Amino acid sequence: MKTIQMTTAQALVKFLNEQYIEFDGKQERFIKGIFTIFGHGNVLGLGQALEENPGELEVYQGRNEQGMANAAMAFAKQKHRKQIMACTSSVGPGAANMVTSAAAATANNIPVLLLPGDVFATRQPDPVLQQIEQTHDLSISTNDAFRTVSKYWDRVTRPEQLMSAMLNALRVLTNAADTGAVTIALPQDVQGEAWDFPQSFFEKRIHRIDRRLPSAESVQDAVKLIQVKKKPLLIFGGGVRYSEAADSLVKFAETFNIPFGETQAGKSGVESNHPLNLGGIGVTGNSAANTLAKEADLIIGVGTRFTDFTTASKQLFGKADVLTINVSEFHAAKLDAVKVVADAKAGLEAIAAKLGDYRSAYENEIEDAKQGWQSELNRLYGITYGDRFTPEIAGHLDEKLPEYKKALGTELTQTSVLGALNEMVADNAIVVGAAGSLPGDMQRMWISRTRNTYHMEYGYSCMGYEIAGALGVKLAEPDREVYAMTGDGSYLMLHSELVTSLQEGKKINVVLFDNSGFGCINNLQMENGMGSFGTEFRKRNPETGKMDGPVMAIDYAKVAEGYGVKTYSVRTMDELHAAVIDSKKQTVSTLIDIKVLPKTMTHGYDSWWHVGLAQVSEKESIKSAFENKETNLEKARAY
Ligand SMILES: Cc1ncc(C[n+]2csc(CCOP(=O)(O)OP(=O)(O)O)c2C)c(N)n1
Ligand SMILES: O=C1C[C@@H](O)[C@H](O)[C@@H](O)C1=O
Numbered sequence: 001m002k003t004i005q006m007t008t009a010q011a012l013v014k015f016l017n018e019q020y021i022e023f024d025g026k027q028e029r030f031i032k033g034i035f036t037i038f039g040h041g042n043v044l045g046l047g048q049a050l051e052e053n054p055g056e057l058e059v060y061q062g063r064n065e066q067g068m069a070n071a072a073m074a075f076a077k078q079k080h081r082k083q084i085m086a087c088t089s090s091v092g093p094g095a096a097n098m099v100t101s102a103a104a105a106t107a108n109n110i111p112v113l114l115l116p117g118d119v120f121a122t123r124q125p126d127p128v129l130q131q132i133e134q135t136h137d138l139s140i141s142t143n144d145a146f147r148t149v150s151k152y153w154d155r156v157t158r159p160e161q162l163m164s165a166m167l168n169a170l171r172v173l174t175n176a177a178d179t180g181a182v183t184i185a186l187p188q189d190v191q192g193e194a195w196d197f198p199q200s201f202f203e204k205r206i207h208r209i210d211r212r213l214p215s216a217e218s219v220q221d222a223v224k225l226i227q228v229k230k231k232p233l234l235i236f237g238g239g240v241r242y243s244e245a246a247d248s249l250v251k252f253a254e255t256f257n258i259p260f261g262e263t264q265a266g267k268s269g270v271e272s273n274h275p276l277n278l279g280g281i282g283v284t285g286n287s288a289a290n291t292l293a294k295e296a297d298l299i300i301g302v303g304t305r306f307t308d309f310t311t312a313s314k315q316l317f318g319k320a321d322v323l324t325i326n327v328s329e330f331h332a333a334k335l336d337a338v339k340v341v342a343d344a345k346a347g348l349e350a351i352a353a354k355l356g357d358y359r360s361a362y363e364n365e366i367e368d369a370k371q372g373w374q375s376e377l378n379r380l381y382g383i384t385y386g387d388r389f390t391p392e393i394a395g396h397l398d399e400k401l402p403e404y405k406k407a408l409g410t411e412l413t414q415t416s417v418l419g420a421l422n423e424m425v426a427d428n429a430i431v432v433g434a435a436g437s438l439p440g441d442m443q444r445m446w447i448s449r450t451r452n453t454y455h456m457e458y459g460y461s462c463m464g465y466e467i468a469g470a471l472g473v474k475l476a477e478p479d480r481e482v483y484a485m486t487g488d489g490s491y492l493m494l495h496s497e498l499v500t501s502l503q504e505g506k507k508i509n510v511v512l513f514d515n516s517g518f519g520c521i522n523n524l525q526m527e528n529g530m531g532s533f534g535t536e537f538r539k540r541n542p543e544t545g546k547m548d549g550p551v552m553a554i555d556y557a558k559v560a561e562g563y564g565v566k567t568y569s570v571r572t573m574d575e576l577h578a579a580v581i582d583s584k585k586q587t588v589s590t591l592i593d594i595k596v597l598p599k600t601m602t603h604g605y606d607s608w609w610h611v612g613l614a615q616v617s618e619k620e621s622i623k624s625a626f627e628n629k630e631t632n633l634e635k636a637r638a639y
């Protein structure tokens with residue numbers, strides 16, 4: 001057996017360079033690069049290996065481990081999981097910072113390779129700096145926290161374990177049905193330990209993503225079910241995008257006259273203006289999709305996990321039967337569906353081939369529903385603040401709006417700003433989002449004119465993904481404009497990778513909607529009988545001892561200017577237009593700090609969201625919210 005003597009870390013880098021993906025006959029290098037934040041737990045092991053010979057790996061410097069791992073996840077999501085990034089952190093806090101991103105990647109089924117440094121395998125210096133030392137179990141470290149949020153987890157305590165660890169890591173990273181975060185913990189001493197690795201371990205490896213074919217029996221079940229239905233409705237999720245199945249979905253829909261609604265992960269898989277595309281569906285859906293979903297007698301879920309947002313907590317579909325096409329057996333079995341376990345494209349094409357001359361019974365309903373939503377959309381675009389103004393989210397803070405208008409110096413409404421932006425950005429620009437009120441507004445309102453231009457992390461809805469995610473998307477699509485759509489809360493939570501975008505010369509545009517608060521949570525609490533509590537950004541008031549003092553007005557443009565970002569302060573529509581036009585001319589990252597009035601985001605359209613509520617309270621409004629929940633629950637499926 002031919003061997004090469006290398007350290008564990010050197011062998012890891014060499015191995016990563018030799019991994020390829022093959023999908024539909026096309027080959028591509030699988031691991032594009034690696035984000036790093038070095039500390040004592042990784043700099044002299046993996047850091048040394050990367051300095052000596054990174055091979056083709058591009059080495060990036062992150063700012064916050066969660067941020068860099070979010071960027072890595074966004075890169076892989078935008079690449080439809082055909083190419084990924086790795087991330088290396090130090091031991092302890094650096095590693096812990098990546099746990100949130102691991103969870104986000106796993107919830108969204110997006111492959112990311114995480115390589116946290118770990119405490120000494122020999123234990124000689126214990127406790128090494130940043131070692132927790134759990135007295136009940138010396139074998140565990142911070143990195144065990146990744147076990148619950150990773151699809152594969154391993155710790156390499158001897159150099160030769162690297163081989164089985166990495167082969168399994170690649171098995172999971174390339175598994176269409178069950179991918180997510182993969183964590184390989186690397187004790188700092190082992191990273192530098194040498195071993196005679198077999199040459200064969202470093203040979204080029206091609207990981208083929210096969211299109212899983214459905215069984216003939218499951219196709220027959222699906223055909224039988226569809227044939228007796230008059231009003232089926234398709235819902236497509238991220239699986240359609242990752243399987244590159246959009247053309248097959250459109251053909252299926254057109255051939256059988258079946259409308260389709262989009263999930264957050266699926267949106268922009270097909271252009272919004274397709275006559276059968278109803279747009280966003282569910283809690284954050286629009287009136288067209290939700291009305292037809294209620295009337296449908298069959299829901300066909302393609303590549304969707306059927307989250308509570310998609311199903312409106314299992315209340316949206318009335319008594320419709322459910323058919324699923326999903327490469328994952330787990331997700332295919334949701335809602336007790338008739339299931340076709342298959343790749344989205346393969347499944348749709350197999351069913352289409354057997355469905356004969358089936359046509360749904362829809363007549364004008366699809367067009368009418370779309371037209372109804374279009375007029376509502378026009379209304380949302382046109383909402384302006386004025387005398388006796390009633391915001392979209394009415395009855396909560398109506399009387400406080402003049403105070404916000406003065407503090408933020410704005411009369412802008414969120415829906416009108418979003419509409420204007422949608423018309424101004426290039427058709428092929430990519431919008432990135434994750435949390436707050438924007439994902440709801442965008443799933444309803446955003447018109448995707450080009451495929452794969454809507455990038456929303458809504459499996460974990462992790463605040464702070466927006467800007468890091470935009471960097472990852474820009475690395476995946478360097479020739480397009482990328483817009484991070486963020487609330488002020490998300491911006492404050494994490495925007496460190498904005499600096500990395502400047503360092504790399506990868507321009508991103510941050511569109512910051514500042515309503516001085518955790519707006520959507522304020523809506524949620526007030527809709528459910530609470531007062532406004534801990535969600536507006538107000539100073540502590542010495543008189544009451546509460547956070548009910550003046551509204552905090554923060555000049556985000558000024559702060560970002562200090563980083564070297566080109567910034568704009570926007571308080572009027574004219575300023576918005578000027579800022580967007582000028583930002584397109586820039587080569588550095590930009591930030592448009594838009595002050596918007598709270599409560600001017602969209603509300604829900606005929607959908608319900610099941611949230612945990614107080615069963616007892618002295619407040620009548622809480623009691624009534626609880627009763628309302630109970631009534632709604634009766635109308636929902638139990639499982
Ligand atoms: C990391 C993380 N922490 C907490 C939450 C819960 N959460 C969801 S939205 C939100 C407030 C978002 O505020 P902002 O970004 O300003 O958006 P707005 O709702 O005001 O538009 C919070 C705290 C979350 N989704 N992610
Ligand atoms: O709790 C939440 C409520 C949603 O409205 C919001 O979009 C999401 O970010 C969240 O975490």
Ligand SMILES: [Mg+2]
Nearest residue numbers: 487488517519
């Ligand atoms: Mg906010």
